[in-house]
Amino acid sequence: MFVKNSLDKRTNAYRPDLADASLQGAVKAKKFAEPHLLQCLSGVVPMLENPSASAQQVSQLRYGEFFDVFEKRDDGFYWIQNRADNYVGYVRDSYSFSDTISSLSHRVGVLRTFIYTEPNLKAPVCDAISLGSFVSVLSETADFYEISNHLFVFKKHIVTTEESLCKDIVSTAGKLLGVPYLWGGRTPMGIDCSGLIQLTLELASFEAPRDSDLQRAAFGKPLTKIWKDYAWKRGDIVFFNGHVGIMTDAGNMIHANAFSMDVAVEPLASVVKKGFDILAVGNPL
Numbered sequence: 001m002f003v004k005n006s007l008d009k010r011t012n013a014y015r016p017d018l019a020d021a022s023l024q025g026a027v028k029a030k031k032f033a034e035p036h037l038l039q040c041l042s043g044v045v046p047m048l049e050n051p052s053a054s055a056q057q058v059s060q061l062r063y064g065e066f067f068d069v070f071e072k073r074d075d076g077f078y079w080i081q082n083r084a085d086n087y088v089g090y091v092r093d094s095y096s097f098s099d100t101i102s103s104l105s106h107r108v109g110v111l112r113t114f115i116y117t118e119p120n121l122k123a124p125v126c127d128a129i130s131l132g133s134f135v136s137v138l139s140e141t142a143d144f145y146e147i148s149n150h151l152f153v154f155k156k157h158i159v160t161t162e163e164s165l166c167k168d169i170v171s172t173a174g175k176l177l178g179v180p181y182l183w184g185g186r187t188p189m190g191i192d193c194s195g196l197i198q199l200t201l202e203l204a205s206f207e208a209p210r211d212s213d214l215q216r217a218a219f220g221k222p223l224t225k226i227w228k229d230y231a232w233k234r235g236d237i238v239f240f241n242g243h244v245g246i247m248t249d250a251g252n253m254i255h256a257n258a259f260s261m262d263v264a265v266e267p268l269a270s271v272v273k274k275g276f277d278i279l280a281v282g283n284p285l
Helices: 171-174 193-203 213-218 268-273
Strands: 018-021 031-035 036-040 043-049 055-062 066-072 079-080 086-094 105-109 112-116 125-130 144-147 152-153 156-159 237-240 243-247 252-257 263-269 278-282
Touching: 018 036, 018 066, 036 144, 043 125, 055 086, 055 263, 079 112, 105 112, 105 171, 105 243, 171 252, 171 278, 193 213, 193 252, 213 237, 213 268, 213 278
Parallel strands: 018 031
Antiparallel strands: 036 066, 043 055, 043 086, 066 079, 079 086, 105 156, 112 125, 112 152, 144 152, 237 243, 237 278, 243 252, 252 263
């Protein structure tokens, strides 16, 4: 039997005063709101825990992603839910958003690239977009694609959505080696442990939840033996208490971590020695 108010607030938009209309009958709230769909046209937008400039970042919107707005506040914040992973948070209204929904036929195929005001490498840069971000191609020149808002990206950095896919999550994660660790980050501009898992799986055509505990609940399984005796394989996703990484081989793991403050390869035994207990392993591909 469904228990009211048991839904995770990270992935279900409800507060005591306001909730997503689709949750009516499942949660208690003073008001229920029908969402207004927008598309993000800024490279990276912080999603915050609270409507405050000093609030903790809990996730991010990426260029091209769709999100639902449930509240437009007078203080310049939107209360939103990202359709890519259902994550809920607050964003500033000062970023570039559009209610003219564009196609998702192309994506960024390199770690990061720039958006130019003109189809010229010497033109002013107005933003940066990163691996996996969707762009809508309107027209093309010899070297540039025109995208939404009549801006331009270098053509060789953009691939079709199908061309962006890579089933080898270790290979994708390896491209992010050295990317700085960022709490709530989910792009090559800065990324956290679960963001690394989410991005690599997304580019392998698998939709993963945002946080490591949600990922573990979705596809993690308890170990069948002591971790030292487990037959670790390349691509195994290892879930710890509050952390997650990907095995590159039988003994090493790649992870975005707050020890070296970047994406790095480290022996699994070293991670365990730092106090992280292994809770589960999973490979949904």
